[in-house]
Amino acid sequence: MPPMKDARLGASTFFASALPHDICGSNGLPLTPNSIKILGRFQILKTVSHPRLCRYVDISRGKHERLIVVAEHYERSLEDFQRAGKPVSQDKVLQVAYEILEGLEFMNKHGMMHRALAPRNVLMDCRGNVKLAKFGLYHMTNHGADVDFPIGYPSYLAPEVIAKGPSRPSDCSHGELPRPSGPKVDVWSLGILLFELCVVSWLITPEYQFELPENVLTLLRKCLTFQPSRRPTPSELLKDPALQEVSHLYTPFRKPVSLFSSSLRCAYLELPEDISELCQDEGEEYLAERSIEEVYHLWCLAGGDLEKELTNKEIIQSKPPICTLPNFLLEDGECFGQGRDRSFLLDDTTITLSLCQLKNRLKDVTGEAYYPLLDDEQSSLPQSNSSSELSAAVALPLVIRERDTEYQLLRIVLFDRLLQAYPYKKNQVWKEARVDIPPLLRGLTWAALLGIEGDIQAKYDGIDKDTPIPTDRQIEVDIPRCHQYDELLSSPQGHMKFRRVLKAWVVSHPDLVYWQGLDSLCAPFLYLNFNNEALAYACMSAFIPKYLYNFFLKDNSHVIQEYLTVFSQMIAFHDPELSNHLNEIGFIPDLYAIPWFLTMFTHVFPLHKIFHLWDTLLLGNSSFPFCIGVAILQQLRDRLLANGFNECILLFSDLPEIDIERCVRESINLFCWTPKSATYRQHAQPPKVAGDNNGFGKTPSYYSSDYQDLPKTDLSREPLKLSELKAESSPRISAEDLIDLCELSGSGHCKAPTKKTKSSKPKILAVDIRSSEDFSRGHIPGSINIPYSTAFGPDGELVQCPATSTLQSFRGRVIVIVSHAVMRAATFAAHLVKVNYPRVCILDGGINKMKFTGLLTVPSPQI
Structure with missing residues (x-):
């Protein structure tokens, strides 16, 4: 994104045509409001970036089909130049012509026409270069079909446009869309505009001294050719000899290389001969070095209100409700009322948004904060005059941090630099993402966390998304029900992009099928990458195998059942009391949790909650969703424990409000x-290629990667049949996991836990339920012995004895049951769960797995 420099933020407003309320579409649903359609089409304009075009930044939808557009703006225009009454040189005329044609040619390559070309929309930057404004109005309104006013100024419209007459929105209600104008209509407008420049010079110059050069006359004749078939296009007109004379003054525009491509982003990097030119002057305005999108985002956070700004300038004028009624109908049928409200026509006034409030908010941010060091040893906390306040901000709730202007500026600057250095700085992206992710850069950050690399656009373009397939009908049915409260996803453009991305995934994964819920999974990625379908597809394609491996098989019952069984064990592991109650009333995960995991909670929560949830989910491995599920149940714990089966069914049919930040916090715990x-699944994703450490660097933390990714040894967990897995209420852990958690060394003694171990690994206790004789022949260091036969009474209650009293004192630790026979250990663990002991698990393979490790110890004989 180019820096803002001397540009300003400008806002303008107009109304979309209102649709009748009693008409539905062919699918039986209400018609999509025209303002929603315009909002969807507008999005692609945000990607159009060229030195001759004003960048579009945002669009806001208000009441009564009002739309407010924010775009790059400059105070001076060609209209001001004309009003000044100064003679225009031949070079200036050719410069204006060439620069306008450059912008028009670029638009034409993107399938767009200006249609509103006029002096007031030809802006001039501080260097006097042309910047075309309002060029997207014709495109976003569907060639004028979605508004009640004509696009363009009659004085500058081409003859063929005038001859065609105005198009009415009512003409388009039956699918009869107006035929769009071609590139040549802008060439006529350019001719009128250039002619006016020449006339100004003629009017203020003595007749005997004014003489229009032949090359300019030729250019005007070409532009003002009456027949469209003989009139050149902007691309053809750029080859005119008169314009070729000035073409050498301009460097050909190169589109910036995107973050995810096969091209070198530094291929055309140029540094000044004098490196000191890079140093900022003392009075430099650092905010101007940031992109216009960033500045607008911060302006909104600092209290910017578009409607308020337009109201203060009297562009928006409020009226009493009674004055907005169209007419009154009396009993005798006589009608009285007001005529058409002219405020619903186009007012092309653009107001400049004041940045004073934003600059005042950022006055304490020093220049160094705009250029953070990226050394891995540097503190991740931003530096400024108010660094203590920013350090405190990290501890504030995420919702508050995301609305803090100063904090967001520094996070955006940091992430922007880290992403520019991706994948070289991939590890540091992970590190900073653990703190939080700035919403403005969430889409690119998620892609980095998912490890997206390479030329994703070429891969996406190579997928056939047009040939009909059997899944098309189901996709068409699902899309109109997927997160349609969101204006962007409910727009026709949103539906089209949904279809393309979903179809690309189905076509490119022939071994998998489309299941309902895939559209919900697609929604967050499409929303964040609305103008980059390739990136949305790439993120979705990387996300599914990591968290939902084989969930979309044609027969996925074995995968789902294993997943739900492991989830049941996680409930029993973390909250045995809740698990016991749910099992007693028969409220099993099959009844409520399938939509949770099949859509990774996107079917359950709105998008703004999914963003915060997935910010953390993407940092964890494939077992993290189990913890999210348990955290949700624990928020509803009191209501679940107090209710029976029917009430629980009703509760989950309309899930109560979930505190998502608390859910994330408890999930991490x-x-x-x-x-x-403990969360091992034999149907999980197979091990990754050696060397892929999931972005955690050469020394990943204990929980950084999936258990399946670790090299398999004789001490690893063995796969179980589904029937055996379902028979056990507590999870199993591997012998290597037990050794690692107990910090057992080769000497057979427990190592003293370090500070790092305490913070990254759970406290664990091994409970050996073999007979005291077997225990004395060799046991795990630090374990306690509670013989199976002495622990429980005939009713299953825990017998009070010295050994069980010791167990009670360790309540809250991870308790690993060790025995000769795993089934006996499973029964013992089930008894502990029944009496509400949390964090109970079973040693997979029993004590036999430990015999050949040399870690078992024998107690010293009593003297």
């Missing part, structure tokens, strides 16, 4: 208390 191998 549950995740840290869960041994890695």
Whole structure:
């Protein structure tokens, strides 16, 4: 994104045509409001970036089909130049012509025409270069079909446009769209505009001294050719000899290389001969070095209000409700009322948004904060005069941090630099994402966390998204029901992009099928990358195998059942009381959790909550969703424990409000208390290629990667049949997990836990339920012995004895049941769960797995 420099933020407003309320579409649903259609079409304009075009920044939808457009703006225009009454040189005329044609040619390559070309829309920057404004109005309004006013100024419209007459929105209600204008209509407008420049010079110059050069006359004749078939296009007109004389003054425009491509982003990097030119002057305005999108985002955070700004300038004028009624109908049928409200016509006034409030908010941010060092050893906390306040901001709730202007500026600057250095700075992106992710850069950050690399656009373009397939009908049915409260996703453009991305995924994964819920999974990626379908597809394609491996098989019952069984064990592991109650009333995960995991909670929560949830989800491995599920249940714990089966069904049919920040916080805590191998699934994603450490660097933390990714040894967990897995209420952990968690060394003694170990690994206790004789022949260091036969009474209650009293004192730790026979250990663990002991698990393979490790110890004989 280019820096803002001397540009300003400008806002203008107009109304979309209102649709009748009693008409539905062919699918039986109400017609999409024209303002929603315009909002969807507008989005592609934000990607159009060229030195001769004013960048579009944002569009806001208000009441009564009002739309407010924010775009790059400059105070001076060609209209001001004409009003000044100064003679225009031949070079200036050719310069204006060439620069306007450059912008028009670029628009034409993107399938767009200006149609509103006039002196007031030809802006001039501080260097006197042309910047075309309002060039997207014709495109976003569907060639004028969605508004009640004509696009363009009659004085500058081409003859063929005038001859065609105005198009009415009512003419388009039956699918009869107006035929769009071609590129040549802008050439006529350019001719009129250039002619006016020459006339100004003629009017203020003595007749005997004024003489229009032949090359300019030829250019005007070409532009003002009456027949469209003989009139050149902007691209053809640029080859005119008169314009070729000035073409050498301009460097050909190169489109910036995107973050995810096969091209070198530094291929055309140029540094000044004098490196000191890069140093900022003392009075430099650092905010001007940021992109216009960033500045607008910060302006909104600092209290910017578009409607208020337009109201203050009297562009928006409020009226009493009674004055907005169209007419009164009396009993005798006589009608009285007002005529057409002219405020619903186009007012092309653009107001400049004041940045004073934003600059005042950022006055304490020093220049160094705009250029953070990226050394891995540097503190991740931003530096400024108010660094103490920013350090405190990290501890504030995420919702508050996301609305803090100063904090967001520094996070955006940091992430922007890290992403520019991706994938070289991939590890540091992960590190900073653990703190939080700035919403403005969430889409690119998620892509980096998912490891997206390479030429994703070429891959996406190579997928056939047009040939009909059997899944098309189901996709068409699902899309109109997927997050349609969101204006962007409910627009026709949103539906079209949904279809293309979903179809690309189905076509490119022939071994998988489309299941309902895939559209919900697509929604967050499409929303964040609305103008980059290739990136939305790439993120979705990387996300599904990591968290939903084989969930979309034609027969996925074995995958789903294993997943739900492991989830049941996680509930029992973390909250045995809740698990016991749900099992007693028969409220099993099959009844409520399938939509949770099949859509990774996107079917359950609105998008703004999914963003915060997935910010953390993407930092965890494939077992993290289990912890999210348990955290949701724990928020509803009191209501679940107090109700029976029917009430629980009703509760989950309309899920109550969930505190998503608390859910994330508790999920992380549950995740840290869960041994890695406890969530082992044989149907999870196979191990990754050696060397892929999931972005955590050469020394990943204990929970950074999936258990399946670790090299398999004789001490690893063995796969179980689904029937055996369902028979056990507590999860199993592997022998290598037990050794790692107990910090056992080769000497057979427990190592003293370090500070790092305490913070990253759960506290664990091994409970050996073999007989005292077997225990004395060799046991795990630090374990306690509670013989199976002495622990429980005939009713299953825990017998009070010295050994069980010791167990009670360790309540809250991870308790690993060790025995000769795993089934016996499973029964013992089930008894502990029944009496509400949390964090109970079973050693997979029993004590036999430990015999050949040399880690078992024998107690010293009593003297």
